[in-house]
Amino acid sequence: xxxxxxxxxxxxxxxxxxxxxxxxxxxxxxxxxxxxxxxxxxxxxxxxxxxxxxxxxxxxxxxxxxxxxxxxxxxxxxxxxxxxxxxxxxxxxxxxxxxxxxxxxxxxxxxxxxxxxxxxxxxxxxxxxxxxxxxxxxxxxxxxxxxxxxxxxxxxxxxxxxxxxxxxxxxxxxxxxxxxxxxxxxxxxxxxxxxxxxxxxx
Amino acid sequence: xxxxxxxxxxxxxxxxxxxxxxxxxxxxxxxxxxxxxxxxxxxxxxxxxxxxxxxxxxxxxxxxxxxxxxxxxxxxxxxxxxxxxxxxxxxxxxxxxxxxxxxxxxxxxxxxxxxxxxxxxxxxxxxxxxxxxxxxxxxxxxxxxxxxxxxxxxxxxxxxxxxxxxxxxxxxxxxxxxxxxxxxxxxxxxxxxxxxxxxxxxxxxxx
Numbered sequence: 525x526x527x528x529x530x531x532x533x534x535x536x537x538x539x540x541x542x543x544x545x546x547x548x549x550x551x552x553x554x555x556x557x558x559x560x561x562x563x564x565x566x567x568x569x570x571x572x573x574x575x576x577x578x579x580x581x582x583x584x585x586x587x588x589x590x591x592x593x594x595x596x597x598x599x600x601x602x603x604x605x606x607x608x609x610x611x612x613x614x615x616x617x618x619x620x621x622x623x624x625x626x627x628x629x630x631x632x633x634x635x636x637x638x639x640x641x642x643x644x645x646x647x648x649x650x651x652x653x654x655x656x657x658x659x660x661x662x663x664x665x666x667x668x669x670x671x672x673x674x675x676x677x678x679x680x681x682x683x684x685x686x687x688x689x690x691x692x693x694x695x696x697x698x699x700x701x702x703x704x705x706x707x708x709x710x711x712x713x714x715x716x717x718x719x720x721x722x723x724x725x726x
Numbered sequence: 727x728x729x730x731x732x733x734x735x736x737x738x739x740x741x742x743x744x745x746x747x748x749x750x751x752x753x754x755x756x757x758x759x760x761x762x763x764x765x766x767x768x769x770x771x772x773x774x775x776x777x778x779x780x781x782x783x784x785x786x787x788x789x790x791x792x793x794x795x796x797x798x799x800x801x802x803x804x805x806x807x808x809x810x811x812x813x814x815x816x817x818x819x820x821x822x823x824x825x826x827x828x829x830x831x832x833x834x835x836x837x838x839x840x841x842x843x844x845x846x847x848x849x850x851x852x853x854x855x856x857x858x859x860x861x862x863x864x865x866x867x868x869x870x871x872x873x874x875x876x877x878x879x880x881x882x883x884x885x886x887x888x889x890x891x892x893x894x895x896x897x898x899x900x901x902x903x904x905x906x907x908x909x910x911x912x913x914x915x916x917x918x919x920x921x922x923x924x925x926x927x928x929x930x931x932x933x
Contacts, residue, residue, distance in 0.1 A: 616763065617763045618762040621752075668761075
């Protein structure tokens with residue numbers, strides 16, 4: 525009898541504690557972004573124009589109120605058509621060239637959201653990314669083309685800001701992408717500017 | 727919150743992928759496929775020679791080396807190539823002499839013509855998928871051909887008694903393009919190609 529009286533209490537305790545655990549689960553954010561990329565260094569030497577073809581997918585979980593860890597994927601396309609002379613193994617080659625870099629970042633990241641004011645609707649952050657970049661480099665001159673794809677180890681510091689609204693958040697970010705040399709392809713760098721939309725995924 | 731986000735995700739993702747997928751290529755005209763390649767012997771001092779000689783013929787390099795005499799290219803184009811080469815050599819400070827006057831270097835040119843044939847075929851089902859695929863209909867066959875012309879130009883130190891009876895070239899230019907069918911256009915492209923070969927070889931010429 526006494527046991528029976530305790531059962532509802534135990535059940536209520538379990539339910540309440542489960543709800544409590546549920547509330548403490550870090551919310552997961554999913555974000556999609558449009559990305560502009562400014563080539564730097566060897567990337568600039570290969571393709572000069574700013575890339576306006578880029579897309580990003582972000583997933584992040586808050587492990588603390590001010591700290592989130594996540595994954596970032598992307599696709600950035602650098603392209604240039606140029607008529608110039610290129611030196612290759614002692615041979616000067618002149619012609620109309622198609623140069624393309626397809627870059628697919630695959631990064632793990634951590635982001636710190638410092639409390640700068642009581643207004644949490646505008647939330648800046650500082651982040652660090654580590655992982656890899658799959659880079660496909662395509663070069664065509666005349667009727668000849670070559671293509672090579674390599675995986676590059678990479679790092680990317682990042683800053684950004686979230687503008688929260690009742691249905692999600694718009695975010696802006698700047699990420700300095702550094703992909704280290706691999707397979708004869710030199711160190712690649714570009715500054716990625718993202719405008720995206722994120723929402724919470726429970 | 728998440729429902730709104732989910733409903734917005736497909737259009738955002740779709741728009742982004744469309745932006746990325748828009749991937750142009752730069753070739754608009756046949757002349758965009760023209761290529762000029764040059765290479766040289768870095769140990770050779772091109773300022774040393776003063777005189778050059780050039781044959782009065784441009785032979786066509788064909789698949790049959792036993793053809794004797796070898797074919798020559800169109801006389802108008804041949805003369806244009808030789809004159810352009812002479813102009814460039816003279817402009818770079820070299821003086822043309824007869825081969826009997828023992829020039830310091832010899833300039834030679836040869837032409838290569840390759841006809842490329844592409845064909846493809848497919849059944850009507852590719853075009854009329856609504857009606858299904860009926861293999862007993864004759865397949866669609868398409869054929870395209872194009873001619874690639876290549877001009878090879880060499881500079882060689884001249885000797886009346888070359889070692890091993892072989893001349894070793896010190897400069898080679900390859901000028902390559904697809905024939906357009908317009909004689910005047912193609913001739914202009916050859917002239918431009920020869921000029922470009924000299925432009926991209928700043929080590930050529932007398933100081």
